[in-house]
Amino acid sequence: MTLRLYNTLTGQLDPLFAEDGKALRMYACGPTVYDYGHIGNFRTFLQIDVLRRFLLLTGTRLLHVMNITDVDDKIIRNAAAAGVSIQDYSAPFVQAFLEDLDALRIQHPEQLARATEHIDRMVELIQKLAAAGAAYQTEDGSWYFRLSAFPEYGKLSKKDLSGMEDGARVDVDEYEKDSARDFALWKAAKPGETFWDTAIGRGRPGWHIECSAMAMEYLGDSFDLHAGGEDLMFPHHENEIAQSETATHKPFARHWMHVRFLLVDGRKMSKSEGNFYTLRDLLLKGYKASAIRMALISVPYRHQLNFTFDGLVDATSAIDRLRTFRHRLTSGTYAPGKNSALQEAAKKAEADYMAALANDLNTAEARAPIFDLIRMANTAMDQGQLLAGDRDAILAVLASFDAVFDVLEDHDAEPTRRALEWAEKAGRLGDVAPGLLARQALTDEAVDALVAERTLAKKQRNFARADQIRNELAEKGIILEDSKDGVRWKRK
RNA sequence: GGCGCGGUACCCAAGUGGUAAGGGAGAGGUCUGCAAAACCUUUAUGCGCCGGUUCGAUCCCGGCCCGCGCCUCCA
Incomplete structure (x- = not known):
């Protein structure tokens, strides 16, 4: 069975398949680890998980890569404010993200790729773009992508930038970009900031370049599917396409999937x-x-x-x-x-x-x-x-x-237990719902014992005691179901 | 302003040119020591509003109203 999936690039439902006939190669934009993930983030990752699981269910083999952006402006700013390195700052959030994935039963991709571990690949890509005349360096040492080098820019988000671009172009001074829409490939280090000392100078990668570099590293110049939240369509994915296709002269991803944002209370x-x-x-x-x-x-x-x-x-x-x-x-x-x-x-x-x-x-x-x-x-x-x-x-x-x-098996106790543990450490116990701690503390064994006692009471036709136990358990969020095959209980 | 999406019962939410899936909730009933579960019945002559096309539109076209998203390195 072939999945027909909406393709942002073509604007229609296209069959999704592995072009090489072996494994479907897909890249999904992951989190920037400057904070805990919110439900909007997880809606996207969950929907990509649905995609992933459906493909596996239909017997498709997968090579799924997800990045973790562990260097960006927010991380640098927050780390500096906390007086720690960006690694030390982001490490707990990476850990938390992986735990949250597990809590939501989101399968891990075949490959997790951290931006900070692929700086070399990004530098190479920028050099390639520079050699092609599509990247230039400004006086401060930053590198930019020259948008005019990629006439197809806007083909994903269906934006026609020809009208708005450079309309107010004035003589730019040497510190500035050639064109307002040119985007950063590499940001020169400012005093006190984290930097990598590389062939293209001291600095750190721009945001978009990491995805191009890592996608190509693991999936090749061209691959089957690229996915992410709808906000990434422009400019992030558009920029990825521009950089990648300018560098390789090959189509980047054939199929693009974008997950819509959620609203909360409208x-x-x-x-x-x-x-x-x-x-x-x-x-x-x-x-x-x-x-x-x-x-x-x-x-x-x-x-x-x-x-x-x-x-x-x-x-x-x-x-x-x-x-x-x-x-x-x-x-x-x-x-x-x-x-x-x-x-x-x-x-x-x-x-x-x-x-x-x-x-x-x-x-x-x-x-x-x-x-x-x-x-x-x-x-x-x-x-x-x-x-x-x-x-x-x-x-x-x-x-x-x-x-x-993946909701039939009850795996719910563990995520809640971990969240409570975390709340205690983070000083967030005040946010815990009334009764949750007590309910969590009630062990299965304790429930089983009361259920057994009630069964005995019922056998002796002591319904008063049986009902007393039922009520007692109900107050602790335990629901009993009697049937001819025995008693089943569940947590509310 | 540009591009795009949506308005379906009390709530959530699919869907099709031929007469409205599913989940939740409510009400009544069957069953049950009680309860839970389960099942049955019930809750949109109606799918934002107004026109048009058609034998026939919720679904196609046009207009209008309302909500939302992107266009600002927010999934």
């Missing part, structure tokens, strides 16, 4: 609006990592997602339904055989699910057949019509679903 998320959330913020408020994942991937990547706490609650309930269903399916006993109606339904659900994802990763549409199948299977179980062969067929559908959505 407005752009920003610190000044007070609607700015990191992953940690949400975990400390008591939301589960799986619910955050579900909420952020359930709206297709090209649509604006309006993030709300209600949405997280909805997502939590949807996940509950999925998990409860699978538990019911796996814990019951079924007669051998197959029910042809269920077999058909399972087959259709899987086909519809895959087709929805193959259609530009329509995650919202993909969920529907899964929930349809759940209702049908629940009904069949109620009526004793579901057979062992059906259970297996349906479990296989759930496995396909979870290969992309």
Whole structure:
């Protein structure tokens, strides 16, 4: 099954494939590690994870590279303010980013690439551009890309810069760029700033050059897909194209994917609006990592997602339904055989699910057949019509679903535990939702013991005691479900 | 101003030129020691507004209103 994915470059749905017929080579812009990641960042990384997982599910081999920008103006400024090196400043944020990826079950790419470890490649690329006459150095030692060297500039973002460029061109003095739109390849070191001593001078890379250099390093001059947040389309990706294609005379990425920004409560998320959330913020408020994942991937990547706490609650309930269903399916006993109606339904659900994802990763549409199948299977179980062969067929559908959505297994305790640990160190315990610490402290063993006691009380028809235990547990966020196959409990 | 996206039930959200998926929430019911879960029924003659094309439009075209994004190294 071939994925048809919107391609920013062509403005249409194009089939996504590995040009070399082996591995699909993709580059995704990663974080700049000057702070903790916020949910907007993670919406992008989650949607790229959906892409990645769907490709793997369809048997595509991947070579996926993601950069970590560990040198930039903000990092330099913040590190200086803190009186530490940029390495020391960014290290905890790199660590935090990787932990957050794990919390959200975002798969790691095959290759993580740090900007500071690829300075040589960037310098080489700048030299190549200089040799071609497309880069020039200003008096202060900085290097710029000459936009006029790349007539196709603007082809990704569909911007026509011919009108606005150089309209007010005056005699530039030697400290300035030739043209206002020329962008920095290399920034000369200012006193006290971190610098690399290189063949093109003392300084540090501009932002765009790192992605060009690292993409080419790991993926070659031309590769299959480049992805990132919508804001990167211009100027970042446009600049990458200009530098790369000017240097190699080959097309850079064939396919470009851009994830739309999310809104929070209908407005752009920003610190000044007070609607700015990191992953940690949400975990400390008591939301589960799986619910955050579900909420952020359930709206297709090209649509604006309006993030709300209600949405997280909805997502939590949807996940509950999925998990409860699978538990019911796996814990019951079924007669051998197959029910042809269920077999058909399972087959259709899987086909519809895959087709929805193959259609530009329509995650919202993909969920529907899964929930349809759940209702049908629940009904069949109620009526004793579901057979062992059906259970297996349906479990296989759930496995396909979870290969992309990855919310069925409950991995929620660990991210919350880590967030609480972090809050303690960071002095953020005041932000922890009431009761969360107590709930977290309640061990599975303690719950099991109370559940066992209640089961005994029920057997002795001591319903008063049984209900007392139920209520006691409910107050601690534990929900009990009695069934003929035993008691199941879950954390709210 | 330039480029682009969206306005679908109480909330979130798919979708198609032929009469509105799915999730959440609410109400009623079945089941149950109670509860939970599950299932059934129910909540848009209606898809921002006004025209047009068409046998027929939520879906196509035009206009308008509203919201949002990018154009400032913010994913």
